[in-house]
Amino acid sequence: MPRVLTARAVADLVAPALAAESSGPAYGRLTEALRHLIADGRLPEGSRLPSERDLPGPLGLSRTTVTRAYTELRAQGYLHTRRGSGSVVQVPDVPGGRIDHLLTPSALSDGAIDLTCTAAGAPGGTSEAYGQALEELGAYLPGTGYYPGGLPVLREVVAERFTARGLATTPDQVIVAPGALAGVAIAARALLAPRGRVLVETPTYPNAIATLEGAGARTVAHPIEHAHDDWDVAGLGRTLRQSGARVAYLIPDFHNPTGALMPAGQRAEIGRMLRAAGVVPIIDESIVDLPLDGQVVPEPLGRHVPDAITVGSVSKSLWGGLRVGWLRVPRGRAADMAASRLKLDLGVPVLEQLVAARMLQAAPExxxxxxxxxxxxxxxxxxxxxxxxxxxxxxxxxxxxxxxxxxxxxxxxxxxxxxxxxxxxxxxxxxxxxxxxxxxxxxxxxxxxxxxxxxxxxxxxxxxxxxxxxxxxxxxxxxxxxxxxxxxxxxxxxxxxxxxxxxxxxxxxxxxxxxxxxxxxxxxxxxxxxxx
Incomplete structure (x- = not known):
């Protein structure tokens, strides 16, 4: 049975959009507000909207306005109405589905559930961020559109977030990339000689291993078992001494796949060890913004290793469809990283950078x-x-x-x-x-x-x-x-x-x-x- 949404609940959700200044007709603003709420999941698919008779009162609009808005949503594929069942929210089909064919099994039996790519959809506020970014896009259209280093507005936001977490950063230390994995590739190509050795934890994120090996690296395994969310610091030191690795790929914040969070004391200890061994860590912070149970995340590991390269992205915390990530690089390596960045591509799309900047600014909400x-x-x-x-x-x-x-x-x-x-x-x-x-x-x-x-x-x-x-x-x-x-x-x-x-x-x-x-x-x- 569809979940029934009350008229008051829907009115509270659309009120901010209706209150905003706009020259368009009321039904158009209501249609746009409801469409955004459906697209970002705040009006869940399969739920039933209030009737065209019940919703006008809480909204302070006429029934004609609500009826026209519902008619527009039906025409756009966001609403399905059946006599006796009311108006039920749906999401329009997209050609080819919502998961790329490269990420799905070649064949699934009837009734099988595909768990190979189970990324979350976009959070609430994504549509609004795109609308704001479109308004800003016009100022960039006279230019070339190439920003391989990243838009200044986005680099400033990322730098401010690093600084707020205890790792002082300026915008010139931030390089924008198409995702954290691209950041790992940029760093690896800049840091490694052919067949150079990279220490990786095992288990670890498999795409990172493929990326490092694609850059010509030889991976050296450091086994970990996070029974109590701690790292084997002594074992890490032995592996560094015995392997001769000059680079290490580490995930200290909600480690993939174990979920462990490196304690503050061990961050300082591992930082000293890396500095003493002359090893440059590539620190993956892709999941740092997802402490699901209110954990206090310690200061960045990069604070303890001045030569560290820290990569991050909005794919996990916001939406993978943005394809926006970044590297935080020490000034002494900025030139090498910039040269490596230019060998990858000529930049992330301007619109998505503007959206990411907007959403990062609104991250507290x-x-x-x-x-x-x-x-x-x-x-x-x-x-x-x-x-x-x-x-x-x-x-x-x-x-x-x-x-x-x-x-x-x-x-x-x-x-x-x-x-x-x-x-x-x-x-x-x-x-x-x-x-x-x-x-x-x-x-x-x-x-x-x-x-x-x-x-x-x-x-x-x-x-x-x-x-x-x-x-x-x-x-x-x-x-x-x-x-x-x-x-x-x-x-x-x-x-x-x-x-x-x-x-x-x-x-x-x-x-x-x-x-x-x-x-x-x-x-x-x-x-x-x-x-x-």
């Missing part, structure tokens, strides 16, 4: 709504897991959900205390978890990593991200850590029960990464499930 929306979606997902997968162990954690499902249906789980099963092709031996950690390694069939079957691919030659990757915004970016488990005879004994794993999608499926050799399982982990 937009982000709480977006976080609440994602948090509600997470709760829906968790409720579904409890109902339909009662044998899965669930732990809510900040801005992320992750799962211990194996890479392929044939893979066998290796029991680990408190955490999800590890990936291993052979069944676990009846030994203690400590002894099991020394079993022979196996090749991960999805990410081609040679693992030691011990803690999180410890000892792997290459990182294995997609064992843990997935699309989580099924319910809008969750906040859970969940893994399948079966009863064990004692805390030191592995489970003897076998599990029925969820099916594997076709090899062409990838969560935000159409690379066919890195296809994730149907449901595995992801930091917040948004693709970059």
């Amino acid at each position: 937009i982000l709480p709504q977006q976080q609440a929306r994602l948090r509600a979606g997470r709760d829906v997902l968790l409720a579904g897991l409890r109902e339909h997968l009662p044998d899965w162990r669930v732990r809510v954690r900040a801005a992320a959900w992750r799962c211990g499902a194996p890479c392929r249906a044939r893979d066998r789980p290796r029991w680990r205390p408190r955490r999800g099963p590890m990936m291993s092709r052979s069944p676990p031996a009846p030994t203690s978890p400590r002894a099991a950690g020394s079993t022979a390694g196996s090749d991960c069939p999805t990410c081609s990593a040679t693992t030691s079957s011990s803690r999180s691919h410890r000892g792997s030659r290459k990182p294995g991200p997609t064992c843990w990757q997935a699309g989580s915004a099924l319910a809008g970016k969750t906040g859970a850590d969940f893994s399948r488990s079966s009863p064990a005879s004692s805390p030191d004994q592995p489970p003897t029960e076998r599990h029925q794993w969820l099916p594997q999608p076709p090899p062409s499926a990838a969560s935000g990464c159409p690379s066919p050799h890195r296809a994730p399982p149907v449901v595995v982990s992801c930091q917040t499930g948004l693709t970059r």
